[in-house]
Amino acid sequence: MLVSFVRNLFKDDDGTQIAATTSKKASVESVVGETPPKKEEEVTVPDDSDDRELDRLEKLLRDTLFNDKEEKPPPPVAYILNSGEDQWFYNPNTRSMVRVPGGTQLIVQDPTPDDGGKILCYSEFGFVMVPEEEISLLGMN
Secondary structure (H helix, E strand, C coil): CHHHHHHHHCECCCCCECCCCCEEEEECCCCCCCCCCCCCCEEEEECHHHHHHHHHHHHHHHHHHHCCCCCCCCCCCEEEECCCCCEEEEECCCCEEEEECCCCEEEEEECCCCCCCEEEEEECCEEEEEEHHHEEECCCC
């Protein structure tokens, strides 16, 4: 079905094919003004490029119509800082301490805690290392 669809793309309105599928014939003619040619030669040119182009278009249509390769990653899960007051946390990018207000929304980058029991989170203040017990799941409200 898909092959016939692609082949129909290459037909004129009256139903004749634009390009031949097997071979193209060309006649070699002599220069105008000379005597009529005594012998006509037929040159056969392979039509592999049309077959390759047809295969490429068929594959493209099949991938576009029937493939769901583009799976979107799940949205990041939002967490919240449990504390009601400001706290200082370590930022590994700047190697400094960052003041984070209580109740700030966090996105956990790596859910496995390090040796000190801290989880790498991203907030509006940058990356911070927050103790595991200081964050809780915000949920879908």
